[in-house]
Amino acid sequence: MTNGTMQKETRDDGQILRVRARALARPLDRPASSQAMLELLEFHLAQERYALESRWVREVLIFKELTPLPGCPAFVLGIVNVRGRILPVLDIKRFFDLPEKGLTDLHRIILVSGNDLELGLLADSIVGVRSVPMADLQSTLPTLTGVRSDYLKGVTADRLVVLDLGRILADPKIIVHEEVDT
Amino acid sequence: MKWNVGMKIGTGFGLALAILAAIGIIAYRSIAKLIDTAQWVDHTHQVLESLESVMSTMKDAETGQRGFLLTGEDRYLAPFLAAQGTIDGQIKTLRDLTKDNINEQRRIDALEPLIGGKDGKFAELSETIDLRKDKAKGFEAALAIVRTDTGKKTMDEIRKVVDEMKNQEITFLKTRTDEAQAGARTATFAIILGTLAALAVMTLAGFVITRNIADPLKEITVTADRIASGDLGVAISINNREDEVGVLARTFARMTDSLKAMAEVAAKIADGDLRTTVTPQSPNDVLGNAFARMTENLRDQTRQLVEGASVLGSSASEIVASTTQLASSASESAAAVSETTTTVEEVRQTAQAASQKAKAVSDSAQKAAQIAQSGRKSTEEVVAGTNRIRQQMEAIASSMVRLSEQSQTIGQIVATVEDLAAQSNLLAVNAAIEAARAGEHGKGFGVVAQEVKSLAEQSRQATNQVRTILGDIQKATAAAVLATEQGSKAVEAGAKQTEVAGESIQALAGSVTEAAQAATQIAASSQQQMVGVDQVAGAMENIKQASMQNVASAKQLETAALNLSDLGQRLKQIVERYKV
Numbered sequence: 001m002t003n004g005t006m007q008k009e010t011r012d013d014g015q016i017l018r019v020r021a022r023a024l025a026r027p028l029d030r031p032a033s034s035q036a037m038l039e040l041l042e043f044h045l046a047q048e049r050y051a052l053e054s055r056w057v058r059e060v061l062i063f064k065e066l067t068p069l070p071g072c073p074a075f076v077l078g079i080v081n082v083r084g085r086i087l088p089v090l091d092i093k094r095f096f097d098l099p100e101k102g103l104t105d106l107h108r109i110i111l112v113s114g115n116d117l118e119l120g121l122l123a124d125s126i127v128g129v130r131s132v133p134m135a136d137l138q139s140t141l142p143t144l145t146g147v148r149s150d151y152l153k154g155v156t157a158d159r160l161v162v163l164d165l166g167r168i169l170a171d172p173k174i175i176v177h178e179e180v181d182t
Numbered sequence: 183m184k185w186n187v188g189m190k191i192g193t194g195f196g197l198a199l200a201i202l203a204a205i206g207i208i209a210y211r212s213i214a215k216l217i218d219t220a221q222w223v224d225h226t227h228q229v230l231e232s233l234e235s236v237m238s239t240m241k242d243a244e245t246g247q248r249g250f251l252l253t254g255e256d257r258y259l260a261p262f263l264a265a266q267g268t269i270d271g272q273i274k275t276l277r278d279l280t281k282d283n284i285n286e287q288r289r290i291d292a293l294e295p296l297i298g299g300k301d302g303k304f305a306e307l308s309e310t311i312d313l314r315k316d317k318a319k320g321f322e323a324a325l326a327i328v329r330t331d332t333g334k335k336t337m338d339e340i341r342k343v344v345d346e347m348k349n350q351e352i353t354f355l356k357t358r359t360d361e362a363q364a365g366a367r368t369a370t371f372a373i374i375l376g377t378l379a380a381l382a383v384m385t386l387a388g389f390v391i392t393r394n395i396a397d398p399l400k401e402i403t404v405t406a407d408r409i410a411s412g413d414l415g416v417a418i419s420i421n422n423r424e425d426e427v428g429v430l431a432r433t434f435a436r437m438t439d440s441l442k443a444m445a446e447v448a449a450k451i452a453d454g455d456l457r458t459t460v461t462p463q464s465p466n467d468v469l470g471n472a473f474a475r476m477t478e479n480l481r482d483q484t485r486q487l488v489e490g491a492s493v494l495g496s497s498a499s500e501i502v503a504s505t506t507q508l509a510s511s512a513s514e515s516a517a518a519v520s521e522t523t524t525t526v527e528e529v530r531q532t533a534q535a536a537s538q539k540a541k542a543v544s545d546s547a548q549k550a551a552q553i554a555q556s557g558r559k560s561t562e563e564v565v566a567g568t569n570r571i572r573q574q575m576e577a578i579a580s581s582m583v584r585l586s587e588q589s590q591t592i593g594q595i596v597a598t599v600e601d602l603a604a605q606s607n608l609l610a611v612n613a614a615i616e617a618a619r620a621g622e623h624g625k626g627f628g629v630v631a632q633e634v635k636s637l638a639e640q641s642r643q644a645t646n647q648v649r650t651i652l653g654d655i656q657k658a659t660a661a662a663v664l665a666t667e668q669g670s671k672a673v674e675a676g677a678k679q680t681e682v683a684g685e686s687i688q689a690l691a692g693s694v695t696e697a698a699q700a701a702t703q704i705a706a707s708s709q710q711q712m713v714g715v716d717q718v719a720g721a722m723e724n725i726k727q728a729s730m731q732n733v734a735s736a737k738q739l740e741t742a743a744l745n746l747s748d749l750g751q752r753l754k755q756i757v758e759r760y761k762v
Contacts (some may be wrong), residue, residue, distance in 0.1 A: 039618040041611070059612045062605070108608070115363065126607070128635055129614035129628070 036134045040162060042127035043110065046098040049127070049160050053153075056112045056165040060126050063107035072176055077103075077122060082111060089120040091173065092163075095151060114170045132156050186425040187395055194387025198380050205376030212369025225279065226355045228288075232276045233344050233351075239265045239272055240303065240340060244333075251314050251324050259311065266304060269297060286347060293343045303340065306333040398427040400611045402434055414442050423447055444473055454760045456481045484760045491757045493752035498743065505743040509736035515726035516729040523722040526715070533708070533715040540701065540708040547698035555689035555736040561684035575673050579666045586659045589652060596648050603641040610635030 040051040041060075061082060066089060068078040075094040079086050089109060093100065101124075109120040137154035150171075153164035170175065246262025248351030273294060280286035297303055310324040310333075327333075334377055398420050405416050416438060420431040447458050460477055610631050617628035 030283065054615050057615050059615065060608045062608065126611050128611060129618060129631075 026093070037131045038137065038162075040130055040132055040160070042130055042160060043123035044125045044127065045093050045096070046101065046124060048098065050123075051132075051156075051160050052110065052121075052165050053114070053131075053162075054129055054175045056114050056169075058111040058113050061109040061111055061120070063103070063105065063109050063122065066103070076176060077172070080109065080120060082120075085118070087111070087120050089122055091122045092168070093122070095168075112165055113167070114166060115162065117167050117169050119174075132162075133162070137162060154169070165168055188428065190394060192393055194384070194391055197387060198384045200385060201376055201380040205373055208372035208376065209369050212365045213370070215365040216362050216369075219358050219365070222358045222546070226351045226358070229276070229279050229351050230348060232272065232279060234348055236269070236276060236297075237341070237344055238274050239269050240297065240337070240405045243269070243304065243307055244337065247311055250311055251321065251328070254314060254317065254321065262307065262311070264627050268716055269304070271580040273297065280347075283350075286350060289343055289347050289350075293340065296339050296343065300333075301336070303333065303336045306336065327526075328531050352735075396428060397717050398423070398431065402431060403428075405434060405438075409438060409441065414438060414445055419451065444469060447473060447477070451477060451480065456484060456760060481762050484762055488754075488757045488760070488762075489748065491754040495747070498747035498750035502740070502747045505736065505740040509733070512729070512733045512736035516726075516733045519722070519726050519729040523719070523726045526719045526722045530712070530719045532678045533712045537705070537708040537712045540705040544698065544701040544705040547694065547701035550694045551691065551698045554687065554694040558684070558691050561680065561687045564680050565677065566686060568673060568680050572670070572673045572677060575666060575670045576617045579663070579670060582659060582663045582666050586656070586663060589659055595647070595654055595657070596645055596652055600642065600645040600649070603638050603645055606638035606641065607635055610638050 013118045039054040041054045041057050042049060042051045044050070064080075066078045066080055069076060069088075075091050077089045077091050079088055096101055103122075106125060108126045110123050110126070111118070111120050113119075136157055138156070145181075151163055151168050153162040155161055243265035246259055246265065248263065249258030252258075273290070277287070277290050282288065295302055299305070306327070310327050313323040313327065314320040316323070402418065403419065405418055408416050418431045418435055418438075420427070420428060423431070435507040444460070447460050450458050456477060458477060460470055460474040462474055464470075516554070613631035613634065614628055617624035617631050620627065
């Protein structure tokens with residue numbers, strides 16, 4: 001192999017790398033204007049995209065070590081130990097009559113707090129945090145009725161369903177107070 | 183008077199017989215007389231002999247006496263004693279011999295006392311002998327008696343009587359001899375004369391009888407000879423004779439007539455007229471009977487002949503047809519044989535080709551046997567190669583197992599990385615949440631958190647790609663393991679099959695060797711077969727020639743059958759000429 005070809009290859013390598021860099025480059029996220037922005041945590045529930053206001057969210061956890069609680073409503077999956085605190089985990093898919101697919105390690109727990117309550121919500125997967133202008137948020141869809149309409153804050157242009165966690169947490173139905181007759 | 187032949191011959195022979203009888207009687211009588219005379223001569227000689235013996239005895243007696251008287255010894259008495267014993271017998275014999283002659287008897291009567299009487303010679307001799315027996319003076323006393331001469335006188339007497347008798351007998355002898363001679367002369371004369379007369383008579387009778395009988399017989403013989411030579415147109419002139427010759431001549435004439443009748447019948451038969459009926463002359467008529475039987479048989483036979491000729495004619499026609507067919511068949515068969523010969527020639531060429539092919543096959547089989555040998559070696563090499571392949575396959579399988587294990591390890595690492603990515607993602611999300619909570623101050627941190635999340639996401643995607651690749655690798659590995667196992671098994675099976683193939687090839691090599699030997703034998707057999715086919719071809723050629731000859735023969739046979747048919751027709755025509 002000659003020196004010439006070596007040099008040519010070196011030059012070709014640089015060319016290839018530049019082409020690849022251009023292909024991989026993504027446009028910068030343009031920060032929204034100074035208008036009121038809504039910080040959202042986007043997640044998936046049964047292939048549907050949902051979001052929460054990130055101000056309610058304390059943190060996101062890996063779903064593990066769930067202890068089922070007998071005698072609770074179906075939406076209460078059980079309890080988990082998060083750094084010494086025992087917190088209930090709710091399955092909000094039950095509220096929206098979404099199909100169950102069983103529990104796996106891939107599920108995530110979104111730890112939320114508000115109204116003196118602290119609990120975990122089961123999500124199929126976490127997409128990420130994003131900011132949406134308040135103006136873009138549309139009112140609820142007329143097809144969504146009942147509990148769903150009650151818990152919804154709105155829908156974005158790209159069909160992201162934004163949940164109103166304040167109302168969920170304020171809903172007395174999620175407070176379990178039952179006595180089991182012996 | 184009728185004189186038949188018997189009487190004539192009898193008369194002639196009777197005359198001769200009478201003369202012969204007369205001669206015989208004369209001769210017999212002469213001979214009888216001669217015999218009688220001879221007997222008498224003999225008798226006379228006996229008498230003479232007897233007289234001589236008497237005289238001799240007397241002389242013996244006297245001689246004995248004289249001897250004794252002289253010597254006085256008893257041994258001289260032997261002649262005397264013998265004479266004394268025999269003399270009486272001799273005198274008796276003499277008396278018997280001369281019984282027929284009285285004179286002689288008388289003389290014997292006179293002689294007897296002289297010999298044996300009281301004063302006879304023997305008495306005197308005995309007396310002297312008795313006296314001489316006295317030794318002292320016997321000799322003297324005896325001599326005294328002798329000197330008396332009584333003895334001598336007696337002896338002379340005896341001699342005289344005997345001489346008389348002798349003379350008498352000699353006289354008889356002379357007379358009888360003369361008679362005998364006279365008789366013999368007469369007989370001789372009579373025999374000569376008689377014989378001459380008989381000769382004359384016989385000659386005459388023979389001449390007459392010959393004239394009378396032989397001439398007509400000669401004529402008849404001539405006639406018979408002519409008849410014997412087949413000439414029946416004869417006539418016998420002798421008709422007027424009444425004797426046997428005449429009868430013979432008439433019988434001959436009748437016979438000739440009968441023969442003429444037969445000849446006429448035969449002539450008719452010869453002309454083909456079989457309607458004649460022959461009446462036999464008598465039950466013993468052999469010829470007539472034979473003729474009658476002959477005509478009858480001829481009629482039957484001619485009828486049968488007619489029928490036979492018809493049958494022969496039709497048969498000959500059929501034979502002609504058959505021979506014509508035969509000739510055509512022979513021609514066809516000759517053609518077929520010719521074709522067959524051609525075919526056999528083709529077969530011969532084919533056999534030659536087959537022989538060459540068989541030779542080529544034999545060579546090919548030899549080559550095949552060599553190839554099979556090399557194939558066997560190749561199989562052994564294949565077995566060895568298969569074993570090596572199996573070892574390499576085992577090595578590959580163990581490598582694949584190790585690869586699989588390492589893939590799993592990689593999978594675990596990937597899972598860990600994935601887990602780390604997920605946690606990083608969560609951490610980024612949490613950091614973003616915290617940044618959002620911090621407000622304006624947290625914005626830079628939020629960007630960092632976003633970048634971290636992006637990295638985590640990229641990491642996750644990379645991990646996913648790695649997992650996908652790993653899955654592919656695992657699948658490929660599994661498939662490779664499976665394939666290796668299958669390959670292993672296949673190699674195993676291949677090894678087994680190779681072994682089987684080796685055995686098969688070995689068996690094949692054996693079979694091919696056998697096939698080569700068989701091919702060689704086939705080649706040899708083919709050679710023999712070719713020779714045999716050559717012989718067949720030669721035989722076919724011979725058959726062809728024979729067939730040609732057959733055709734020629736069939737043609738000749740056809741001609742012959744045609745001739746036969748013509749013959750049958752002619753025979754039929756000939757037979758039809760006979761009137762039955």
